[in-house]
Amino acid sequence: MTDDNINVSDNSDLEDASTQELRGYLSKWTNYIHGWQDRFIVLKDSTLSYYKSELESNLGCRGALCLKKAKVKPHEFDDCRFDVSVNDCVWYLRATNPEEKQQWIDVLESFKVESGYGTNSDSSSNGGGLRRHGSVTSLQSTGSHGRTSRRLAEKIAELETYTELLSKQALQLQNYFDMCVSIYPQIQDDAAEAIDAAKLADGVLLKQRTEEVRSTSASFRATCGATVLAVQHCAELLRRRDKQARQAEELYMALKNQLTEARLASKPGPDHEEGPHSTLPDDEFYDAVETGFDKMEEERCARVAPPAEVTRDEVELPPPAIDNRLTVHSLWPEIDRISTEQIQAAFEGVGGQIGWQLFAEEGDMRMYRREMEIDGMVMDPLKAMHKVHGVSAREMCHYFFNPRYRYEWETTLETMNIVEAISTDALVFHQTFKRIWPASQRDALFWSHVRAAPHHTYAVTNHSTTNADYPSNSGACIRLFVTVCLACRTAWPAGEAPSRGNITTSIAYCSTVNPGGWAPAGVLRAVYKREYPKFLKRFTNYVVEQCRDKPLVI
Numbered sequence: 001m002t003d004d005n006i007n008v009s010d011n012s013d014l015e016d017a018s019t020q021e022l023r024g025y026l027s028k029w030t031n032y033i034h035g036w037q038d039r040f041i042v043l044k045d046s047t048l049s050y051y052k053s054e055l056e057s058n059l060g061c062r063g064a065l066c067l068k069k070a071k072v073k074p075h076e077f078d079d080c081r082f083d084v085s086v087n088d089c090v091w092y093l094r095a096t097n098p099e100e101k102q103q104w105i106d107v108l109e110s111f112k113v114e115s116g117y118g119t120n121s122d123s124s125s126n127g128g129g130l131r132r133h134g135s136v137t138s139l140q141s142t143g144s145h146g147r148t149s150r151r152l153a154e155k156i157a158e159l160e161t162y163t164e165l166l167s168k169q170a171l172q173l174q175n176y177f178d179m180c181v182s183i184y185p186q187i188q189d190d191a192a193e194a195i196d197a198a199k200l201a202d203g204v205l206l207k208q209r210t211e212e213v214r215s216t217s218a219s220f221r222a223t224c225g226a227t228v229l230a231v232q233h234c235a236e237l238l239r240r241r242d243k244q245a246r247q248a249e250e251l252y253m254a255l256k257n258q259l260t261e262a263r264l265a266s267k268p269g270p271d272h273e274e275g276p277h278s279t280l281p282d283d284e285f286y287d288a289v290e291t292g293f294d295k296m297e298e299e300r301c302a303r304v305a306p307p308a309e310v311t312r313d314e315v316e317l318p319p320p321a322i323d324n325r326l327t328v329h330s331l332w333p334e335i336d337r338i339s340t341e342q343i344q345a346a347f348e349g350v351g352g353q354i355g356w357q358l359f360a361e362e363g364d365m366r367m368y369r370r371e372m373e374i375d376g377m378v379m380d381p382l383k384a385m386h387k388v389h390g391v392s393a394r395e396m397c398h399y400f401f402n403p404r405y406r407y408e409w410e411t412t413l414e415t416m417n418i419v420e421a422i423s424t425d426a427l428v429f430h431q432t433f434k435r436i437w438p439a440s441q442r443d444a445l446f447w448s449h450v451r452a453a454p455h456h457t458y459a460v461t462n463h464s465t466t467n468a469d470y471p472s473n474s475g476a477c478i479r480l481f482v483t484v485c486l487a488c489r490t491a492w493p494a495g496e497a498p499s500r501g502n503i504t505t506s507i508a509y510c511s512t513v514n515p516g517g518w519a520p521a522g523v524l525r526a527v528y529k530r531e532y533p534k535f536l537k538r539f540t541n542y543v544v545e546q547c548r549d550k551p552l553v554i
Contacts, residue, residue: 021042021043021044022041022042022043022104022107023040023041023042023043023044024040024041024100025038025039025040025041025054026038026039026041026093026094026095026104027039027093027094027095028041028050028091028092028093028094029091029092029093036094038053039051039052039053039062040052040053040054040056040057041093042057042061043067043107043108043111046066046067046068046111047064047065047066047067048064048065048067048070048084048091048108049061049063049064049065050062050063050064050091063091065084065086065089065091066086067084067108067111068111069086069087070084070085070086070108071084071085071086072084072105072108072109073085074101074105077476078094078476079098079101080094080095080096080097080098080100080101081093081094081095081101082095082101082104082105084108087260088260151237155230155233155234155237156234158226158230159227159230159231159234162223162226162227162230163227165219165223166220166223166224166227169216169219169220169223170220172216173213173216173217173220176213176216316398316402316404317394317395317398317553318394318397318398318401318425318450318451318452318458319424319425319452320452321452322425322451323423323424323425323426324423325422325423325424326422326423326425326426326449329422329423329426331422331426331428331447331465334463334465335426335447335449335461335463338461338463338483339449339451339459339461339485342459342461342483342485342487342510343451343453343457343459343461343485343487345485345510346383346459346485346487346508346510347487347489347506347508350368350383350385355370356368356369356370356383357369357370357371359528359529360529360532360533362533362537364386364387365384365385365386365533365536365537366384366385366386367382367383367384367385367529367532367533367536368382368383368384368385369381369382369383369525369528371525374514377514377515377516377517379512379513379514379515380525380528381510381511381512382509382510382511382512382528382532383508383509383510383511384507384508384509384510384532384533384536385506385507385508386506386507386509386536386540387504387505387506387507388504388505388507388540388543388544389503389504389505390500390501390503390544390547390548391500391503391505391540391543391544391547392456392488392490392498392503392505392552392553392554393456393457393458393488393489393490393505394452394458394488394490394553394554395543395547395552395553396458396486396488396505396507396540396543397450397458397459397460397486397488398450399539399542399543399546400450400460400486400539401427401448401450401460403416403418403427403429405542405546408542409538409539409542411538412433412434412436413431413432413433413434414431414432414433414434415431415432416429416430416431417429417430417431419445419467419469419470420467422447425449425450425451426447426448426449426450427447427448428445428446428447428448428465428467429444429445429446429447429448429462430443430444430445430467430470431443431444431446432477439517440476440477440478440517441476441477441478442477442478442479442480442515442516442517443477443478443479443480444464444479444480444481444482445464445465445466445467445470445472445479446462446463446464446465446482447462447463447465448460448461448462449461453487455489456489456490456491456554457487457488457489457490458487458488459485459486459487459488460485460486461483461484461485462482462483462484462485463482463483463484464480464481464482464483472516473516478515478516478517479516480513480514480515480516481513481514481516482511482512482513482514483510483511483512484509484510484511484512484513485508485509485510485511486507486508486509487507487508487509487510488505488506488507488508489505489506490503490504490505490506490554491503491504491505491506492504498552498554499552500547500552503552503554507536507540509536511532
């Protein structure tokens with residue numbers, strides 16, 4: 001294999017699959033808290049083992065499966081995933097690409113041998129039928145099997161009667177032979193000719209018993225014949241019973257497999273689907289999501305930040321006027337209308353009859369929400385009010401709008417593509433977000449527009465749109481729909497020139513998200529309460545650090 005992640009060794013003839021070794025890193029599903037983790041997988045001597053890392057491969061494996069009884073199943077939708085199962089133990093594995101996955105599957109299949117546990121109809125013909133242990137009489141069967149059992153019991157009773165008759169008749173005949181031998185002692189035990197007891201009795205003292213001997217002999221022959229027929233009948237009944245027992249065992253194994261699959265389906269795993277009928281409790285759902293966000297935050301903190309730029313190209317800063325190229329675009333009416341509405345609503349009050357509820361507060365930051373559900377999906381509008389010192393509204397919106405910096409402050413982002421660069425102040429993005437199990441992966445397609453407004457105000461508005469090249473819900477991702485506005489207004493003391501030391505920027509962040517798919521309402525609201533304040537604080541701190549020691553741009 002050419003893949004650096006896989007190592008195959010063959011110590012003998014390639015046809016002897018049991019001598020091959022395969023080792024390398026695969027992603028293995030651990031549990032609903034930690035999700036997929038890289039593990040070092042080793043295949044040797046028909047045993048599949050895994051270790052936390054290659055360095056720990058000499059310290060003992062963390063788990064092992066015998067491939068002789070294993071089933072290897074490629075995933076139906078995930079091109080990089082395959083499952084290896086033995087009874088109710090399942091390993092969910094993912095390779096880095098479909099080619100690597102197929103290499104693993106091919107070698108794993110070469111190790112498998114017929115184990116006698118299959119339930120295929122041709123298992124008997126190919127020599128790999130069911131292995132039956134113990135007495136088949138312990139199996140409960142159908143009515144037909146019950147009738148067979150009764151008939152077999154009747155035949156066995158007949159055999160017992162015949163056995164008793166044969167014993168008596170044989171004893172009686174033996175007595176006759178003993179009498180004959182006592183009368184004619186010259187007859188030797190090794191006489192060449194057979195002795196006819198009836199003839200021998202003629203003309204002697206035993207003549208009177210001739211008819212009795214003949215009658216007993218006839219009865220003996222009849223009893224032997226009936227016994228043979230009864231034995232043949234019993235053998236046929238036993239064959240029928242064995243066939244019925246085999247069918248019953250096959251049915252039992254099939255039902256057992258179905259029960260195992262149903263039991264596995266009820267356990268949280270990588271295919272655990274979200275939905276209103278989900279069996280995962282809300283607290284476990286939230287624990288998994290919370291752990292996912294924590295892991296993303298750890299990864300962000302572990303990244304090495306690139307050296308800060310000394311200068312900033314002011315051409316990239318939000319222009320003070322709307323770009324003329326945008327005003328002739330087909331999206332312009334929608335962009336202008338929604339952006340105007342969002343900027344106006346951003347700085348509106350949160351009191352009165354509007355229904356905003358304060359749900360988080362930290363320093364100058366206040367976060368409000370309104371509970372709203374549509375078709376069972378939570379779509380709570382959120383609004384955050386915050387104040388930041390030392391950066392301007394134009395600078396805040398510059399870092400929020402410009403795609404160059406988005407990976408640095410957006411921890412949930414997996415991929416980002418610029419679908420269309422409409423103008424210097426408007427772009428169309430397609431973004432996919434990291435999957436946080438047990439929720440499905442999401443993506444979003446939206447236009448983003450930055451503009452200036454009166455009173456030293458700048459705002460960035462994002463709103464979902466459509467594009468034929470990026471259809472919704474066509475792959476593994478569920479399309480979410482967003483309307484987001486970051487509106488910033490800068491102020492400084494009257495009569496003073498603005499500077500890093502005296503400017504204050506008021507931030508209004510408004511967000512309405514349709515998740516596109518079901519998730520527990522309580523979990524979503526708990527996530528909002530936890531993540532939105534962290535996000536806003538993280539982003540504003542990021543901008544403050546980026547603008548430190550740089551010229552102020554109002």
